[in-house]
Amino acid sequence: MTDATATSAGYDAAEEFLDRQSPIQRVQAVLHAYPWLSPAIVLVIALVIFSSISENFAQPSNLGTITQQTAVIATLALGQTLIILTAGIDLSCGAVMVFSSMVMAKTAFDQGVPGLPALVLGIVVGGLAGLVNGLLVTRINLPPFIVTLGTLGIFTSLTLLYATGRTVRNRELVDELKWLGKPVAFGGFTITTGVLAMIALYAVFAYVLRYTAWGTHVYAVGDDPDAARLAGIQVSRVLLSVYTVAGVIFGIAGWILIGRVNAASPNSGVDANLDSITAVVIGGTSLFGGRGRVLGTLIGALIVGVVDNGLSVAGLDEAYKRLAIGTLIIVAVTADQWIRRARA
Amino acid sequence: MTETSTTGTTSTVTPVLESRGLVKTYGRVVALDGADFALYPGEVLAVIGDNGAGKSTLIKALSGAEIPDSGDILLDGEPVSFKRPIEARAIGIETVYQTLAVAPALDIATNLFLGRETRKPGPLGSIFRMLDGAGMRKSAKDQMMTLGIGTLQNMGQAVETLSGGQRQAVSVARAATFGSKVIILDEPTAALGVREAAQVLKLIQNLRERGMPVILISHNMPQVFEVADRIHVQRLGKRAAVVMPVNVSITDVVAIMTGALVVPPEDQHLGPVR
Numbered sequence: 378m379t380d381a382t383a384t385s386a387g388y389d390a391a392e393e394f395l396d397r398q399s400p401i402q403r404v405q406a407v408l409h410a411y412p413w414l415s416p417a418i419v420l421v422i423a424l425v426i427f428s429s430i431s432e433n434f435a436q437p438s439n440l441g442t443i444t445q446q447t448a449v450i451a452t453l454a455l456g457q458t459l460i461i462l463t464a465g466i467d468l469s470c471g472a473v474m475v476f477s478s479m480v481m482a483k484t485a486f487d488q489g490v491p492g493l494p495a496l497v498l499g500i501v502v503g504g505l506a507g508l509v510n511g512l513l514v515t516r517i518n519l520p521p522f523i524v525t526l527g528t529l530g531i532f533t534s535l536t537l538l539y540a541t542g543r544t545v546r547n548r549e550l551v552d553e554l555k556w557l558g559k560p561v562a563f564g565g566f567t568i569t570t571g572v573l574a575m576i577a578l579y580a581v582f583a584y585v586l587r588y589t590a591w592g593t594h595v596y597a598v599g600d601d602p603d604a605a606r607l608a609g610i611q612v613s614r615v616l617l618s619v620y621t622v623a624g625v626i627f628g629i630a631g632w633i634l635i636g637r638v639n640a641a642s643p644n645s646g647v648d649a650n651l652d653s654i655t656a657v658v659i660g661g662t663s664l665f666g667g668r669g670r671v672l673g674t675l676i677g678a679l680i681v682g683v684v685d686n687g688l689s690v691a692g693l694d695e696a697y698k699r700l701a702i703g704t705l706i707i708v709a710v711t712a713d714q715w716i717r718r719a720r721a
Numbered sequence: 722m723t724e725t726s727t728t729g730t731t732s733t734v735t736p737v738l739e740s741r742g743l744v745k746t747y748g749r750v751v752a753l754d755g756a757d758f759a760l761y762p763g764e765v766l767a768v769i770g771d772n773g774a775g776k777s778t779l780i781k782a783l784s785g786a787e788i789p790d791s792g793d794i795l796l797d798g799e800p801v802s803f804k805r806p807i808e809a810r811a812i813g814i815e816t817v818y819q820t821l822a823v824a825p826a827l828d829i830a831t832n833l834f835l836g837r838e839t840r841k842p843g844p845l846g847s848i849f850r851m852l853d854g855a856g857m858r859k860s861a862k863d864q865m866m867t868l869g870i871g872t873l874q875n876m877g878q879a880v881e882t883l884s885g886g887q888r889q890a891v892s893v894a895r896a897a898t899f900g901s902k903v904i905i906l907d908e909p910t911a912a913l914g915v916r917e918a919a920q921v922l923k924l925i926q927n928l929r930e931r932g933m934p935v936i937l938i939s940h941n942m943p944q945v946f947e948v949a950d951r952i953h954v955q956r957l958g959k960r961a962a963v964v965m966p967v968n969v970s971i972t973d974v975v976a977i978m979t980g981a982l983v984v985p986p987e988d989q990h991l992g993p994v995r
Contacts (some may be wrong), residue, residue: 589850591839593827597835600824606824609807610838610897667826 378513408716412661413673414640415712418661419705420680427687434690437565444568448575449474451675452630453649454531454656456507458674461657462586463599463619464666465521469510470627471649472532474566478631479536480544481554482641494554499654500628506532507624514639515613529650540643547639558636571633578626578720582670595619600667621664655702656681659709680705734993737762737934738783738814744793745778753789754780754958760903761993765925765935767945770955771978773994775908779955780938784816784905785809796902815900817892817910825842825881828893829873830854832880834990835894864898865890869927886917891923904928905936911943922948942971951990954978963989 398406428435453470461469472494481499484490490498506528513524547555557571586592597605598615606612635641660677662669681702688698745753752775760766769837770776774816776848782785783794785803793800796812803809805814823832834857840846841853858876865873868891873883880888889909898905906925918941925948928935939945945952946966954961954977962977976982 585850588852588854590840591850592834593831593838593852597824597827597831600826603820604822604824605835607806607818608824608832609810663887667824 386418389675391462395514407715408712412716413670414678415662415692415716416676416680416709417658418681420676423680423683423687427683427691429693430687434687438567439686440692441566441568443679443682443686444566444572445637446686447678448569448572449630449634449646450649450652450656450681451678452578452633453627453653454660454674455582456630456672456677457581457620457653457657458660458662458669458671459595459623459626460521460652461599461662461664462595462666462669463616463617464602464664465514465599465616465666466523466525466654467510467521467620467623467664469506469529469532470525470623470630470653471646472529472651473503473506473624473627474630475633475646476506476536476539476631477628478635478641478645479540479545479643481631481657482550482635485541485551485554486545486549492551495551496553496632499631500625503628503631504621504625507620507622507627508617510624511617511620516618542643543632544642544644550635550639552642554632554641555639556636558639560582565636569636571636574629574633578629579671579675587672591615591618596667598666617632637719652681655691655706658713659705661709661713663713664710665717668717680711725918734761734794736760737797738936739798740779740793741793741795743779743782743787743789743794747777747781747788751915751958753782753792755792756954756955757960758783759963759991760934760936762934763929764873764939764993765929765948766953767937767939767949768955769939769942769945769952769974769978770961774955774978775958776938776955778908780816780905780936781907783809783936784814786816791881791916798959804909810899813900813902814905815896815903816905816907817889819911820971821994823880823888823891823969826879829865829883829891830876832865832891833857833861833876833898835895837899860898861894864894867931868894868897868924870894884917885913886920887920889913889917889949890924893928895919899930900933903934903936905938908940909937910939918944922977942974956980963991965990 386483413423422631433439453474455651457470477499480502481495484498485495510524510528513528514521557569557574560567561570586595594605594610594615597608597610598612602612631691634646638645653718656678657674658664658677659668659680660669660673660675683699684701684705688701736758740756740758740867742760743753750892754775756775756779758779768780769901778787780788785808788804796814801812821970824835827835828913839853839857841851845851845993846853861876864872873887878882880881880891883891891974893906897919909921913921925935937945937949949966952964952966952974954974964974964977964984973982977984
């Protein structure tokens with residue numbers, strides 16, 4: 378009996394020792410609890426640096442421009458976040474977006490479909506494209522990377538074949554498709570309705586992920602699919618819904634894209650898939666699934682937009698942008714690995 | 722085995738969960754060869770057996786993870802059948818698996834209610850599908866207190882910050898919250914250290930004190946002897962014996978498991994202990 382008491386006293390002492398945290402561990406724990414905090418710090422640092430380099434950067438007009446430049450990638454990154462939360466990835470998101478935008482523009486211009494039905498059709502096509510990805514991932518059990526690498530090629534070529542290499546120009550677009558390009562002035566800031574649409578989408582999905590059962594299940598499936606299955610969650614069904622919903626978001630991104638570039642071109646959005654993944658990763662969402670917030674992704678997209686814009690306003694070469702973003706990705710994933718070890 | 726008494730073999734108490742003549746074959750392998758099983762109200766029944774004795778197949782059949790080829794399963798004397806674990810769960814049979822089946826990044830309350838979340842009352846819940854986070858955290862905490870896991874205070878704490886024993890406690894608490902009839906614990910201490918295993922055993926005793934029947938599958942003889950009221954020994958796809966740990970030694974039980982000792986049916990404690 379005395380032995381047992383001694384041992385348990387030893388355990389208690391050890392546990393007390395473990396509970397004592399160094400300042401670094403405390404920082405780690407805070408960053409672990411608030412995954413969007415580290416990207417927010419990076420965003421503030423970037424804003425400070427670029428404001429001090431160039432006077433023009435912090436002008437309200439320029440900041441408004443940054444949000445407009447960010448809107449399309451931020452919307453794609455929202456759908457990408459849903460998929461990455463399930464430990465998946467979508468390389469085809471940019472292709473789906475462009476495909477949707479071409480469907481909207483061409484059915485309205487070539488086939489004379491009225492604006493609203495054409496718009497809805499384009500978004501539905503995005504959802505169907507997502508459903509195809511989801512079916513391949515859940516029914517044939519292929520890794521999401523491979524599935525979407527394949528559908529990236531398929532959707533890109535479908536777009537080119539359908540568009541016959543031709544851009545639908547501004548004056549050929551029906552009014553409804555240009556809704557999200559309309560400027561909205563807030564004091565000196567000028568944003569567009571597209572930016573507002575993007576923010577509304579973020580608000581909706583921040584709510585859905587945080588406060589609904591579906592949102593909880595998305596996190597659970599990405600965190601530990603076996604535990605989710607044992608808890609009675611139908612994992613395949615959740616995955617299928619995530620890919621489909623993401624496809625719908627990519628379709629809406631196609632609408633925002635038309636508003637942004639004032640045209641529907643089959644050749645736009647070539648790097649958009651990688652940019653969206655960059656925004657998600659810099660935003661603190663783990664590529665291993667189950668961890669992250671859409672707020673982080675929005676900040677991540679803004680970081681990419683700020684670095685991009687700041688370097689060009691400062692008159693620096695495009696090459697520096699790639700250098701900076703590339704470095705940020707490595708730093709973000711390294712930080713994620715470190716933060717994930719917090720008290721685990 | 723000589724001093725075993727034979728009282729209680731002809732009992733009128735209806736088993737909570739019972740199986741009669743379960744057969745399950747995988748190709749030419751016979752996993753269950755007419756397996757009988759009975760769990761009585763309020764007892765902790767340990768199920769032991771060598772590898773390949775059909776122990777896990779028996780438990781899978783009872784928890785809905787496998788469909789037996791023939792034989793009957795009875796819950797409170799009524800025949801039941803389930804094709805999936807979720808169906809067994811729906812009628813009150815909860816299973817805790819040896820692999821810590823909790824989602825590490827989610828918090829305790831979320832894990833406890835995972836797949837069975839409750840929504841807020843009123844339009845917030847019905848129209849906006851809003852989950853009742855505060856309500857679920859409160860019931861989670863109440864459940865923890867009832868089970869004597871008072872060390873877990875913060876229900877919003879991520880499960881990955883807990884020790885292995887505490888994580889298994891969350892699994893057991895989940896089973897206890899929703900398991901209205903039977904709780905099956907499949908090797909609950911296999912992945913745990915000595916001290917953490919002791920916490921889980923204490924939890925099992927708490928469950929018994931609350932009158933919840935528990936099936937404990939374990940390889941660990943000292944643990945089985947510590948908490949079980951009766952021990953079901955599975956051998957070659959059948960029930961070889963049911964013994965009471967107070968009457969037999971570990972050596973006897975191992976002998977029954979390996980077939981060195983054969984217990985005649987009249988010497989078995991097939992009935993309830995109390």
